[in-house]
Amino acid sequence: MAGPSIEIDDIVSVRWRGLPPRVVIAGAALLLIVLVATFAHWLAPFPADQMHIRDRLTGPSLAYWAGTDEYGRDVFSRVLFGARLSLLLGFAATAIALLLGVPLGLAAGYRRGWVDELTMRGLDIVMSFPSLLFVLLILGVLPVSPILTATAIGIVFVPHVARLARSVTLDLMSEDFIVAARARGERATYILFRELLPNLWPFIVVEGSLRFAFAILLGAVLSFLGFGVQPPGADWGLMLGSARDFVDEAPWMAIAPGIAMSLTVIAVSLLGDGLRQYLNPAAGRS
Amino acid sequence: MLIYVAKRLGYIAGILVAMSLLVFLVTHALPENTAEVILGEYSTPETRTALEHKLGLDLPLHVQYFHWAAGLLRGDFGQSVILEQPIAPILWTALGRSALIAVPTLLLVSVVGIGIGVVSAVEHERAVDRVATISTYVAVSVPEFFWGLVFILVFSSYFKWLPTSGAASPGDGLWAMLSHLVLPVATLTFGLQAHVSRMTRSSTLEALNSNYVRAARARGVSERIVILRHALRNAMLPTITVLAQDIGFLVGGIVAVETVFAYPGVGRLLVYSISRHDLPLMEAVILVVTAIYCITNLSADLLYGWFNPRIRYGRAID
Numbered sequence: 126m127a128g129p130s131i132e133i134d135d136i137v138s139v140r141w142r143g144l145p146p147r148v149v150i151a152g153a154a155l156l157l158i159v160l161v162a163t164f165a166h167w168l169a170p171f172p173a174d175q176m177h178i179r180d181r182l183t184g185p186s187l188a189y190w191a192g193t194d195e196y197g198r199d200v201f202s203r204v205l206f207g208a209r210l211s212l213l214l215g216f217a218a219t220a221i222a223l224l225l226g227v228p229l230g231l232a233a234g235y236r237r238g239w240v241d242e243l244t245m246r247g248l249d250i251v252m253s254f255p256s257l258l259f260v261l262l263i264l265g266v267l268p269v270s271p272i273l274t275a276t277a278i279g280i281v282f283v284p285h286v287a288r289l290a291r292s293v294t295l296d297l298m299s300e301d302f303i304v305a306a307r308a309r310g311e312r313a314t315y316i317l318f319r320e321l322l323p324n325l326w327p328f329i330v331v332e333g334s335l336r337f338a339f340a341i342l343l344g345a346v347l348s349f350l351g352f353g354v355q356p357p358g359a360d361w362g363l364m365l366g367s368a369r370d371f372v373d374e375a376p377w378m379a380i381a382p383g384i385a386m387s388l389t390v391i392a393v394s395l396l397g398d399g400l401r402q403y404l405n406p407a408a409g410r411s
Numbered sequence: 412m413l414i415y416v417a418k419r420l421g422y423i424a425g426i427l428v429a430m431s432l433l434v435f436l437v438t439h440a441l442p443e444n445t446a447e448v449i450l451g452e453y454s455t456p457e458t459r460t461a462l463e464h465k466l467g468l469d470l471p472l473h474v475q476y477f478h479w480a481a482g483l484l485r486g487d488f489g490q491s492v493i494l495e496q497p498i499a500p501i502l503w504t505a506l507g508r509s510a511l512i513a514v515p516t517l518l519l520v521s522v523v524g525i526g527i528g529v530v531s532a533v534e535h536e537r538a539v540d541r542v543a544t545i546s547t548y549v550a551v552s553v554p555e556f557f558w559g560l561v562f563i564l565v566f567s568s569y570f571k572w573l574p575t576s577g578a579a580s581p582g583d584g585l586w587a588m589l590s591h592l593v594l595p596v597a598t599l600t601f602g603l604q605a606h607v608s609r610m611t612r613s614s615t616l617e618a619l620n621s622n623y624v625r626a627a628r629a630r631g632v633s634e635r636i637v638i639l640r641h642a643l644r645n646a647m648l649p650t651i652t653v654l655a656q657d658i659g660f661l662v663g664g665i666v667a668v669e670t671v672f673a674y675p676g677v678g679r680l681l682v683y684s685i686s687r688h689d690l691p692l693m694e695a696v697i698l699v700v701t702a703i704y705c706i707t708n709l710s711a712d713l714l715y716g717w718f719n720p721r722i723r724y725g726r727a728i729d
Contacts, residue, residue: 253705254697254704255658255659255701256659256663257662258662258666258697258700258701261666264685265438265684265685265693342554345553346556346663346666346667349554349556349667350667350670352685365556365557369560369671372564372568379560383553383557386552386554386557387552388552390552390553391549394552
């Protein structure tokens, strides 16, 4: 695994210069998607579950901008509502990954010794599974629910977050300000929360955006396979799953959710890339 | 080097044991009731208890684990609850079919990814590079299976060139077999090459700006040799790391892509076992696939050392 690409010297000298345009554009796009998700019930022409049986599998038209699905539900409306589930899932999974991973990495990097060894070897086991397989292992034995899906995805990401937090902490520990704080006899909680954590956040932000994008993609795969959002929920992955059966007759069923997901993930990745460059001009290559 | 390989093998053995424990605990300690899955929800407590006794599910957990683990070591994965057949033959057949997708995909991902990456780096900031950059962003912005739908739409529904689903048996001839593989392999390659080409591009760019490349050019070494021998060889290291990561994505991608193309490989077997609550089958699939994944990762590590003689494995570990 690649270590953090940001050097310590760079984050210490972070100044809020003008944000690069790609961060502004990606941030604006993401804000727009969040607004659409929030106000989907006002923006959508139809309720997500309203069936128009006579208009089953009709192509895009003035009435149905992105066509209708096999039950005559408006694909465009469902895509708008689908933004809610995707964003919520991405957010919840990322939050779980960060809330568990950052403290674990901090503790391992700060305490070293057996704490470090035990934590990292334990996380190695989780990391030895391909992500999807680990999530399926959990979802295979517990009753499927959105919270469980988000938790399972979050847990799979914990080792990645923890490794990053640990390696940054290890680097920071040899910095003068930490050495000074330890020499002053500051308590561990002070060093962890007032000295280490504030210097960790640029890495957490960048890693978080990456995890957010992965979580949306993984969530879509799970829904597609039937282990994520259950019908009749309006979810992009689930919509793609039902589109598979009608790809000859109604390709628009796949196109609209695909574009929506693509735009969201691109916006998040651009934001992450842009922030990485902004927080660290030294890694300016894209 | 040998010591390093031995240590890594020992480490992987440890990981595999821990993993088998984890898989076993998750599937046995959680509320799913195997007897109820087999007998249906209308079974009586008496018949369930009788079946549990017959299957040895009433034994203490650690005894069950040792029976199961001993079976694994003999290549016996137990009996599928739903299919009512031994798991091993089913699993090996499915794995073989998946390998027909995975191996060509991995080769193509390396060749195409490295190729696009090097061309992008050489054509830095020019049209080719920009097109490649934008298409990689788009390629990885949706799950791989989405491209499967797109390819079905284009090559099967519109052009009617290729079959949309299933797998051919060896009796159907080479073309029938290959034609069923083209779309799944293309789908996976399209998504996965993006990671490799991105990484190759940035590491080649870095190498091209380095002093040793400048020195080589100053000596009048031809551009071809500079790129292939001086830049690329050094640029390969991060690319190998990304390729190893891609194996993980490939495993996930195969599960979804086999579902899209109704291809009877190990991915569909896994989805089948989970949706039918066939826990022994699910355990076996997850464990075997993960073990293969670990071993492939080890090979990636060894390849890394071969490309980077600066790493002295034997000493670095000690």
